[in-house]
Amino acid sequence: MSEGEGRSVRRRFAEGTTVDDLRVYMGPFVATLGYKFNTEADFVDEVLNSEIEILDATGDVYCPCRIRTGDPKEDLKIVCPCIPFHSEQFAAMRKCWCGLFIRDDVEDGADLLGVIEEPSPGERVEVPVCRVSDLAPGQVRHVKVGRSDVAIARVADEFFALSNVCRHAFGPLSDGVLEGYEVMCPWHGWRYDVRDGSTDHPDADVKTYPVVVRDGLVLVSVTAR
Ligand code: SF4
Ligand code: FES
Incomplete structure (x- = not known):
């Protein structure tokens, strides 16, 4: 054909x-x-x-x-x-x-x-993911960084990056509600601290990534693969 x-x-x-x-x-x-x-x-x-x-x-x-x-x-x-x-x-x-x-x-x-x-594997890389103006305070959005699904959260003028995948049943944290420093998973309500990825559920913390803001851009620091 x-x-x-x-x-x-x-x-x-x-x-x-x-x-x-x-x-x-x-x-x-x-x-x-x-x-x-x-x-x-x-x-x-x-x-x-x-x-x-x-x-x-x-x-x-x-x-x-x-x-x-x-x-x-x-x-x-x-x-x-x-x-x-x-x-x-x-x-x-x-x-x-x-x-x-x-x-x-x-x-x-x-x-x-x-x-x-x-870049060689293992090298630290700052990946631009969005502009500061793209995200209002209190918002979370999903971005792709390489193969990783990352949630970018803005609390007042601070930005945080954590895995977008809830450890309970893989809900998308970027669709959740951000209250203070906590994002609540939209599927069953697990809460994660966007500063360190911690949750009250045992062994279920999510990965976080360092974030810097430079020249109006939000950059997430990852390791090159
Ligand atoms: S396909 Fe990719 S590498 Fe090639 S010109 Fe376009 S953006 Fe650049
Ligand atoms: S999938 Fe996130 S709370 Fe269930």
Whole structure:
């Protein structure tokens, strides 16, 4: 059966998509992750033009600097912008592999073009997860940091990060209610202290992560894998 017969194939971009369309689509999305287009405009044009060529040839904007495996599930992880799938590596490099996107806190992206060395396993990495303004006091939200599901909680002007997975029956803590420093699981009401992940239930504390706030960004510190 040829591709598309008997099922609908998702095509994110219509035929005739331009570099400007990609800019408009990708810019706001990567901004929510704490990234922006590289400051080297010619390089950005070059990469986006390559992506248009790949789109025309394959039907999606696969990364120009990665090799596709042929496994659709695996290859989804290199559809641009692929930042959420590789957030630990990119946070450490301050850029995505290609250098199309750089972290918001990088002023000049000229040294960050193309593929450079990735972080070694075990290296500490500060991963931007949201902007301070994205989260009102008293709110909790779910973010992905590498493969981990993390809940970011804001209490007044303090930010905390803890595992999003309740130890009772895996409820999503980010859907729970935050009262002071305690988040209550939405499923059966277990409570966790967002400062240290502790709960009154035995051996059921959740992991917490150090958080720093810098230049309006919330960054979670994790160990690169
Ligand atoms: S490495 Fe950069 S250019 Fe390549 S897919 Fe990921 S975000 Fe896009
Ligand atoms: S799953 Fe969280 S309290 Fe039951």
